[in-house]
Amino acid sequence: MGCNPNVNISPEHLNAALEKRLGALYVLVGDEALLLDEARQAVLSQARKFEVGERLRFEADARFDWHSLTHISANLSLFAERRLIDLRIPAGKPGKEGADFLKSLAASQSQASHSPTDIWVISLPKLDLATQKTVWFTTLSQAATTVIFWPVPLRDLPRWIEHRGRAVGLQLDPDAAKLIADRVEGNLLAAKQELDKLSLLDLPNPISAVSLLTTIMDQSRFNPFDLGDALLAGDRARAAHLLARLREEGAEVILILWVLSRELRLLASLDDPAAVERLPVPKGRKPLYARAARRAPSAHWLKLLGRCAQIDRSIKGVAQGEPWQMLDRVMLAACGGGQGARSGARAG
Structure with a gap:
C-alpha cells in the first residue's frame, strides 16, 4: 500500500486492482448509487485486510466545515492507526474552501512516502464538462485511482441482470432477464433486490420468463x-x-x-x-x-x-x-x- 499513481480504471476491474494494490486515494464518479456503494464497500473490505479499522464518513453539503477535514487529515488517529475516510460530495460542487482542500489532499498524496497513510474514498455525482476541467478535479483525479460509473443503458440492462444473476447463482434466460428489466425500469437497486429475492427461492436453473412470472x-x-x-x-x-x-x-x-x-x-x-x-x-x-x-x-x-x-x-x-x-x-x-x-x- 502506498501513494496512488494517476490511474483510471473501469468499474468491472476495480476488484482486481484492489487485490493487486491498495491505494491511498480513490475517486468514484457517477449517479448509480448501488454501484458507488458497492465500490466503497470493496475498498473498505480490502482495507480491513491491511488492519484499517476505523471508518469516518462525511457528507459535504453547502455548509460543510472543510477545516474539520484539514485537521483530521493532518493527524493520524490515536496510536497511528490507519483510517478509511469516506467523503461524499453529493452536489459535486465543493466551493472554494472545498476545492482548496481537495487540491491540498491531492498534493499530499502525490508527495507521500511509502509509510502507512489514511485511505480516502471521495464520491462525486456525474460531473458536467466544465466541472471536469476545473483545477481541483483534474488535480484530484491525477493523484487518485479514479473510477467512473456510467449509467447502464436500458438496452444493456438485461445483460447486466444476467451477469449479476450468475453472481448469486441464478442462470436467467434472456427473456427472464428482460422481464426483470422491464419491471425495474432502469433502477439497478431494484434489480439487485429482485435477484436477491430470487436467490432465496431455490428455483431450478435455468430460470425462464414463464417460471419467473409464475413465481412472481x-x-x-x-x-x-x-x-x-x-x-x-x-x-x-x-x-x-x-x-x-x-x-x-x-x-x-x-x-x-x-x-x-x-x-x-x-x-x-x-x-x-x-x-x-x-x-x-x-x-x-x-x-x-x-x-x-x-x-x-x-x-x-x-x-x-x-x-x-x-x-x-x-x-x-x-x-x-x-x-x-x-x-x-x-x-x-x-x-x-x-x-x-x-x-x-x-x-x-
Whole structure:
C-alpha cells in the first residue's frame, strides 16, 4: 500500500486492482448509487485486510466545515492507526474552501512516502464538462485511482441482470432477464433486490420468463397465464373478467403486457400450418395455438404486437394513454381475431 499513481480504471476491474494494490486515494464518479456503494464497500473490505479499522464518513453539503477535514487529515488517529475516510460530495460542487482542500489532499498524496497513510474514498455525482476541467478535479483525479460509473443503458440492462444473476447463482434466460428489466425500469437497486429475492427461492436453473412470472404471481388468485388461455380460446368475456380482476388485485401491468405480447408473438410466427410444431410450448398446448391462428392472418397479430409496444411506452411514461384501458382494447381485438372473425361474432 502506498501513494496512488494517476490511474483510471473501469468499474468491472476495480476488484482486481484492489487485490493487486491498495491505494491511498480513490475517486468514484457517477449517479448509480448501488454501484458507488458497492465500490466503497470493496475498498473498505480490502482495507480491513491491511488492519484499517476505523471508518469516518462525511457528507459535504453547502455548509460543510472543510477545516474539520484539514485537521483530521493532518493527524493520524490515536496510536497511528490507519483510517478509511469516506467523503461524499453529493452536489459535486465543493466551493472554494472545498476545492482548496481537495487540491491540498491531492498534493499530499502525490508527495507521500511509502509509510502507512489514511485511505480516502471521495464520491462525486456525474460531473458536467466544465466541472471536469476545473483545477481541483483534474488535480484530484491525477493523484487518485479514479473510477467512473456510467449509467447502464436500458438496452444493456438485461445483460447486466444476467451477469449479476450468475453472481448469486441464478442462470436467467434472456427473456427472464428482460422481464426483470422491464419491471425495474432502469433502477439497478431494484434489480439487485429482485435477484436477491430470487436467490432465496431455490428455483431450478435455468430460470425462464414463464417460471419467473409464475413465481412472481404465486400469491395471486388470478394468474396472468389464464389470460393467455382466454386469448387463445377467443373468449372475450373471460378475458375481460380476468383483466379486471388482475387489475383489482394490484397485478403489475408490465407483467400482464408480457403475457399478452408473448402469445401474440407466438401467433404471429404461425405463417404456415407446419410452424405450429416448432412452437416452444408443451405439445398438448399446440392445438390451442393452431386454432387461434386460424382466426386471423399473421399480419393481424403483428399489428396487435405493435400496439403492445405503444402500451410499453405508455407504462414508461414516454407516450400517452392509460395502459390498462389500452390492454383491454388489444385483448378484445386479439380474442376476436381479424375483421372477418369480428364480423361473424357480431352476426351471431
